[in-house]
Amino acid sequence: MTLQNRNGDKEASPITLRLKEPTSIPIEADTVSPDHFIGRSLKDIAALPVYFGRRKRNLGDVFHIEGEESDQVIVEGDLAHVKKIGYGMTRGRIVIRGNVGQHTGACMRGGEIIVEGHVADRAGIHMEGGRLWIKGNAGHLLGAAYPGERRGVNRGVIIVEGNVGSETGAFMRRGLIVVMGDTGEFVGARMIAGSVFVFGHLGKRAGAGMKRGSIVAFGACEPLLPTYRFESVFQPVFIRVFVNRLRQWGLPVNIERTEGLFRRYSGDITALGKGEILIYDSNE
Amino acid sequence: MRINGVEIEDTFAEAFGMQAAKVIITAVNERWAAIAAQTATGFATSIIGCGCEAGIDMVLPPEQTPDGRPGVVALFFTTSSKDMEKQLISRLGQCVMTSPTSACYDGLGSEIKLKIGGKLRFFGDGFQGSKLIEGRRFWRVPMMDGEFVVEESFSVCKAVGGGNFFILAETLKAALSAAEAAVEAMRKVPGVIMPFPGGIVRSGSKIGSKYKGQHVSVNTAYCPTIRNQTESELPEGVNAVLEIVIDGLDEAVISETTRVGILSACQPGVVRISAGNYGGKLGPYRFHLRKIMG
Numbered sequence: 284m285t286l287q288n289r290n291g292d293k294e295a296s297p298i299t300l301r302l303k304e305p306t307s308i309p310i311e312a313d314t315v316s317p318d319h320f321i322g323r324s325l326k327d328i329a330a331l332p333v334y335f336g337r338r339k340r341n342l343g344d345v346f347h348i349e350g351e352e353s354d355q356v357i358v359e360g361d362l363a364h365v366k367k368i369g370y371g372m373t374r375g376r377i378v379i380r381g382n383v384g385q386h387t388g389a390c391m392r393g394g395e396i397i398v399e400g401h402v403a404d405r406a407g408i409h410m411e412g413g414r415l416w417i418k419g420n421a422g423h424l425l426g427a428a429y430p431g432e433r434r435g436v437n438r439g440v441i442i443v444e445g446n447v448g449s450e451t452g453a454f455m456r457r458g459l460i461v462v463m464g465d466t467g468e469f470v471g472a473r474m475i476a477g478s479v480f481v482f483g484h485l486g487k488r489a490g491a492g493m494k495r496g497s498i499v500a501f502g503a504c505e506p507l508l509p510t511y512r513f514e515s516v517f518q519p520v521f522i523r524v525f526v527n528r529l530r531q532w533g534l535p536v537n538i539e540r541t542e543g544l545f546r547r548y549s550g551d552i553t554a555l556g557k558g559e560i561l562i563y564d565s566n567e
Numbered sequence: 568m569r570i571n572g573v574e575i576e577d578t579f580a581e582a583f584g585m586q587a588a589k590v591i592i593t594a595v596n597e598r599w600a601a602i603a604a605q606t607a608t609g610f611a612t613s614i615i616g617c618g619c620e621a622g623i624d625m626v627l628p629p630e631q632t633p634d635g636r637p638g639v640v641a642l643f644f645t646t647s648s649k650d651m652e653k654q655l656i657s658r659l660g661q662c663v664m665t666s667p668t669s670a671c672y673d674g675l676g677s678e679i680k681l682k683i684g685g686k687l688r689f690f691g692d693g694f695q696g697s698k699l700i701e702g703r704r705f706w707r708v709p710m711m712d713g714e715f716v717v718e719e720s721f722s723v724c725k726a727v728g729g730g731n732f733f734i735l736a737e738t739l740k741a742a743l744s745a746a747e748a749a750v751e752a753m754r755k756v757p758g759v760i761m762p763f764p765g766g767i768v769r770s771g772s773k774i775g776s777k778y779k780g781q782h783v784s785v786n787t788a789y790c791p792t793i794r795n796q797t798e799s800e801l802p803e804g805v806n807a808v809l810e811i812v813i814d815g816l817d818e819a820v821i822s823e824t825t826r827v828g829i830l831s832a833c834q835p836g837v838v839r840i841s842a843g844n845y846g847g848k849l850g851p852y853r854f855h856l857r858k859i860m861g
């Protein structure tokens with residue numbers, strides 16, 4: 284089996300990890316990352332540590348591993364309780380075939396993770412670069428910050444083709460989160476900068492405590508907090524730049540709405556007040 | 568060598584190294600993108616008196632611009648990257664930022680970057696904001712019509728300036744007709760500009776002058792009205808000469824533009840095609856006409 288890179292060129296056979304048997308015991312698999320696999324034989328990879336519940340095991344105890352040395356990784360099986368895949372990764376690509384557990388792509392700094400199913404909470408939390416592409420839904424705290432931290436995602440791109448839970452992009456410092464479906468509450472809460480694009484329904488209390496940054500609602504949205512003030516209706520050119528890029532990546536974005544007029548609300552005036560929520564208004 | 572009966576002189580055009588920037592200017596429609604680009608590239612015929620040489624390279628359809636709106640590619644040429652920074656800040660600031668609905672982006676993507684949008688942003692008086700995607704930062708400066716979007720940095724690359732050829736014709740009408748046809752064909756080649764008015768220059772120059780402080784002066788050897796008072800290079804029957812100057816992103820594109828231009832210029836009434844050969848004083852690049860046309 285071969286993967287193709289972004290240019291369509293064939294690459295070396297990837298390393299495939301297949302979960303040996305489904306389990307409800309949480310597995311902390313932060314060693315499942317191209318950074319840990321490069322320069323190691325399959326035997327060495329199998330010897331990498333994972334936590335199976337509270338017990339320390341080897342990767343080979345939990346997964347069947349095959350392939351050849353590559354920075355391309357495929358993970359298969361019922362992974363709903365497998366956490367921290369791609370944690371802190373800086374390069375390569377991980378394709379996750381199925382649903383996956385919490386902290387997927389947390390703290391990642393480069394490379395790409397593609398999840399072909401749903402992800403649990405805290406995906407892409409504290410991300411600093413790279414791209415996390417989720418074909419299904421994502422849980423709460425997508426691209427947010429760990430409790431107690433004052434700054435969350437700082438660069439990188441997260442794309443979710445389905446819906447997301449609450450507090451997406453909370454404490455975000457830089458970067459882009461795109462949600463094709465609906466969101467829960469508190470999108471961009473206490474956001475410092477960056478952008479969150481929502482093509483579905485924007486949930487309640489979006490941008491609560493936001494200092495700077497942009498939340499863009501292309502679809503319907505709940506009434507905004509009273510700490511947001513209407514500024515004007517205009518056509519933001521930067522949205523077109525971003526959407527153009529998303530389309531080049533292959534995301535099926537409806538171009539009509541991106542070319543329309545948006546209502547701009549600034550806030551949150553309980554914080555710095557330089558954030559904005561742009562809500563699609565109409566085509567010119 | 569003759570093409571359509573026109574003599575191609577055995578000489579070369581001498582050109583020199585420059586720094587180039589490629590700026591994509593977009594707007595709500597092609598008309599306004601062109602207006603902004605024309606204004607930004609105005610008064611930029613010659614590095615000698617204008618600070619830079621600039622012109623419009625091509626019109627871009629919406630599918631090829633960063634923001635999906637109609638756009639125009641403008642090329643700017645200077646002798647140093649320091650001069651480029653100064654020119655871009657003033658030209659993009661005064662001519663593009665001021666133009667309704669405009670935005671502008673780096674079109675080169677080379678490693679040498681000049682902070683342009685990163686300085687123009689201060690016009691926003693603290694209300695400017697930026698957006699970052701894939702390492703490219705775009706500044707959003709509030710304007711009375713909405714926002715001006717400008718990329719933080721613009722790239723510069725090594726380029727070639729001063730490629731040229733002369734059209735020696737029996738009449739001014741024939742020279743102008745040939746030059747117009749040549750420029751029309753040359754504008755189809757991407758990566759070059761012909762910076763003079765309409766792409767054509769009548770005030771061809773030579774290095775030096777009889778006057779102190781005048782570093783260049785008219786190319787007397789090609790002025791028909793003083794043919795007998797100078798060491799004229801004009802053959803019998805030539806009564807008008809027009810020059811086409813070419814700045815390009817590399818040598819190859821200048822060669823190709825020269826070839827296309829000369830082919831179109833070889834029309835009835837044209838006697839000879841020559842070039843600005845300054846005996847190696849002007850610069851290191853040499854475009855041999857016969858080699859190019861061969």
